[in-house]
Amino acid sequence: MRRTITILLTVLVLSLPIAEATAAVETTKKKVIVVTKRFTGSAFEAGRWGTLQVTITVRKTTTITGTKRKVERKLTAVSVPTYPDHTDRSVYINSQALPILKSEALRAQSASIDMVSGATDSSEAFAESLQSAILKAKKA
Amino acid sequence: MSAVLAARPGVCRVEHVMGMPIVADVRDAIPADALDDVFDWFRWVDATFSTYKPGSEVSRIASGDLAIEDAHPDVRAVLDRCEELRGQTGGYFDAHAGGTLDPSGLVKGWSVDRAAEMLQTGGLRNFALNAGGDMRLSGRAVPEFTWRVGIQHPLDRTEVAAVIEARELAVATSGAYARGDHVLDPHTRRPPEGVLSVTVVGPDLATADAYATAAFAMGRLDGPRWTARLRGYEAMTILADETVLSTGGFPHG
Numbered sequence: 001m002r003r004t005i006t007i008l009l010t011v012l013v014l015s016l017p018i019a020e021a022t023a024a025v026e027t028t029k030k031k032v033i034v035v036t037k038r039f040t041g042s043a044f045e046a047g048r049w050g051t052l053q054v055t056i057t058v059r060k061t062t063t064i065t066g067t068k069r070k071v072e073r074k075l076t077a078v079s080v081p082t083y084p085d086h087t088d089r090s091v092y093i094n095s096q097a098l099p100i101l102k103s104e105a106l107r108a109q110s111a112s113i114d115m116v117s118g119a120t121d122s123s124e125a126f127a128e129s130l131q132s133a134i135l136k137a138k139k140a
Numbered sequence: 141m142s143a144v145l146a147a148r149p150g151v152c153r154v155e156h157v158m159g160m161p162i163v164a165d166v167r168d169a170i171p172a173d174a175l176d177d178v179f180d181w182f183r184w185v186d187a188t189f190s191t192y193k194p195g196s197e198v199s200r201i202a203s204g205d206l207a208i209e210d211a212h213p214d215v216r217a218v219l220d221r222c223e224e225l226r227g228q229t230g231g232y233f234d235a236h237a238g239g240t241l242d243p244s245g246l247v248k249g250w251s252v253d254r255a256a257e258m259l260q261t262g263g264l265r266n267f268a269l270n271a272g273g274d275m276r277l278s279g280r281a282v283p284e285f286t287w288r289v290g291i292q293h294p295l296d297r298t299e300v301a302a303v304i305e306a307r308e309l310a311v312a313t314s315g316a317y318a319r320g321d322h323v324l325d326p327h328t329r330r331p332p333e334g335v336l337s338v339t340v341v342g343p344d345l346a347t348a349d350a351y352a353t354a355a356f357a358m359g360r361l362d363g364p365r366w367t368a369r370l371r372g373y374e375a376m377t378i379l380a381d382e383t384v385l386s387t388g389g390f391p392h393g
Binding site: 114118 | 163165268270273274275277281284287288289290291292294300304311312313315337339
C-alpha cells in the first residue's frame, strides 16, 4: 500500500512539470505564414519528341511556435508550359499523356512513392523537369 | 520520381545522361558536390559506350575500327557479361539482337551498379539511383523505413500496377510501353505477344535488367516459367489481359 502511494506521488510529481510545459506551449504565440509560389523546371529533351518543361505550384506553410519553426510544402498543381509538339505523333502523345502524367505526379505524392519503375520517353522528360522544379522549390 | 516535398536530409540530383534522366536521391547528410564523381562516371560511360556517338569505343568496335582486345577493360568486361547472359537466357538477351553491336541493355544497369558501389565506398548508406525507370535501392528512404517503388501500369499510366517495398534491391522493368515496341524477340525479330511488362528484382541491376528483357521477349508462356526458375531474382509479369503473375518471393508492398 505504501509502495503504491509512493508510486502515485512520483507520478504526480513527474506529471506536474509536463502540465506546466503544455500550458506554456499553449500560451506561446503561434504564427502561420502561407506562401504560394510557382517553380519552373529545366527544359529537357523528351527523346525524339522534342523539348518538355514543367511548372509546379507549391504552397509553403511556415508555422512558428515560440522558437520552433516548422515548414511544410505541398505540391498543389502541375502544368506543362513547354511540351513537345513538333510531330503529329507527339501532339497525339501529349494530348493523351500529359494530363495523365500530371495527375500521376499529384497522386504519387499522396501515395508517398519514392520512385517509379518503367516509363516512356515523354514521361521521363516530364519526371526530370518535375524533379528539377521540385529541387528549386525545396531551396526556396 | 520523387514528388514528396517534406523537409528531409540529403540531396536529390537529376541529370540527363545516356539519353535518359538519371536521378540520385541520397537520404544521408552529404555536401551538394558529393555526387559530382557519380555523374562524371555516367558521362564517361556515355562517351565510351554510346551507340549514337561515332567516336565511342562501342561504335568503333561495331564498325570494325577497334579490336575488342584493344578496348578499355570495362568495355571488354561488359561485352563478356553480355555473352554470358546470352547463354543464360537461351539467346533472348542478345547485344546483337538489332543486327549490330548494341550493349545498351546491359550498360545502363551495369553503370548504375558501379555508381552504387562508388557511393557505398564513399560511406553512403541510404540512397536510390534511378536511370530511366530502372534502379538500385540502398538502405532506406529516410525518414521512412523502406523505399517504396511504384511499378507503372503498362496500359494506364495513371495507375501503378504494384508497389514494391524494399531496402537493398535492384528493380528493372521491361515492357512494350517503354520507348514503343523496342524489345524484340531476337529469334523472330518481332515484339512478343501477350505480355505487357516484366519487372525483375534482385541484388544486381545489370542482371535484373537483362533478365527482364529476356523474360519479356520469351512471351506470355515461357517468360513466367523461366523467371520461376531464377536464383536470387524474383519477377512480376503483367499479361495482356492484365493478369499479374509473380514469383513466390516478389516483394509486394
